[in-house]
Amino acid sequence: GAVVSQHPSWVICKSGTSVKIECRSLDFQATTMFWYRQFPKQSLMLMATSNEGSKATYEQGVEKDKFLINHASLTLSTLTVTSAHPEDSSFYICSATHLGTNYGYTFGSGTRLTVV
Amino acid sequence: QQQVKQSPQSLIVQKGGISIINCAYENTAFDYFPWYQQFPGKGPALLIAIRPDVSEKKEGRFTISFNKSAKQFSLHIMDSQPGDSATYFCAAMLSGSRLTFGEGTQLTVNP
Numbered sequence: 001g002a003v004v005s006q007h008p009s010w011v012i013c014k015s016g017t018s019v020k021i022e023c024r025s026l027d028f029q030a031t032t033m034f035w036y037r038q039f040p041k042q043s044l045m046l047m048a049t050s051n052e053g054s055k056a057t058y059e060q061g062v063e064k065d066k067f068l069i070n071h072a073s074l075t076l077s078t079l080t081v082t083s084a085h086p087e088d089s090s091f092y093i094c095s096a097t098h099l100g101t102n103y104g105y106t107f108g109s110g111t112r113l114t115v116v
Numbered sequence: 117q118q119q120v121k122q123s124p125q126s127l128i129v130q131k132g133g134i135s136i137i138n139c140a141y142e143n144t145a146f147d148y149f150p151w152y153q154q155f156p157g158k159g160p161a162l163l164i165a166i167r168p169d170v171s172e173k174k175e176g177r178f179t180i181s182f183n184k185s186a187k188q189f190s191l192h193i194m195d196s197q198p199g200d201s202a203t204y205f206c207a208a209m210l211s212g213s214r215l216t217f218g219e220g221t222q223l224t225v226n227p
Contacts, residue, residue, distance in 0.1 A: 041222070043220050044217050093159045095159075095215075105215060107161065109159045
């Protein structure tokens with residue numbers, strides 16, 4: 001089955017530093033990857049959509065300069081939280097679609113970011 | 117147009133009972149309706165999904181009922197088990213587009 005690996009599973013960083021989260025599709029080519037943010041007891045909030053080789057499309061209200069997304073290959077997308085602040089602390093989840101499949105969305109296991 | 121409304125917010129069921137979670141959507145162009153199961157600290161995992169050309173789909177203890185005219189769909193978990201305790205999200209999608217999630221239902225199955 002389709003597997004999406006997300007790393008790290010948790011990270012603690014100091015305010016003002018940057019953190020990179022990786023999302024890899026292990027056994028399929030992902031033309032599109034999605035990045036979500038989830039607060040406790042809430043639903044997933046789409047942050048941005050990234051297509052391989054092109055710039056990410058950010059949702060309204062999401063700062064593109066703060067949340068840098070790179071999708072350089074069909075198997076890897078990264079989310080970098082720049083100049084992190086405590087309010088950026090959250091659960092970040094990536095999702096990837098299967099090449100040639102309209103309905104295959106596989107989620108990563110998520111990254112718990114805590115900014116202190 | 118893009119919203120998916122989910123209820124209840126939380127649900128407590130006894131072991132062996134039936135868990136029912138409901139969702140309603142607005143956009144009649146949606147053509148794929150998945151349900152996801154999420155355990156604490158983990159990403160969502162696809163549980164079961166349905167397309168609007170069928171009214172029901174069953175996989176093991178999980179059944180989706182779909183009412184196209186009412187723009188509603190529901191998840192039924194038969195013989196609920198403590199291991200089913202998780203957060204469940206319904207979602208809807210227009211093919212080639214992104215998923216629109218419901219608000220989530222926290223299910224607790226008591227032993």
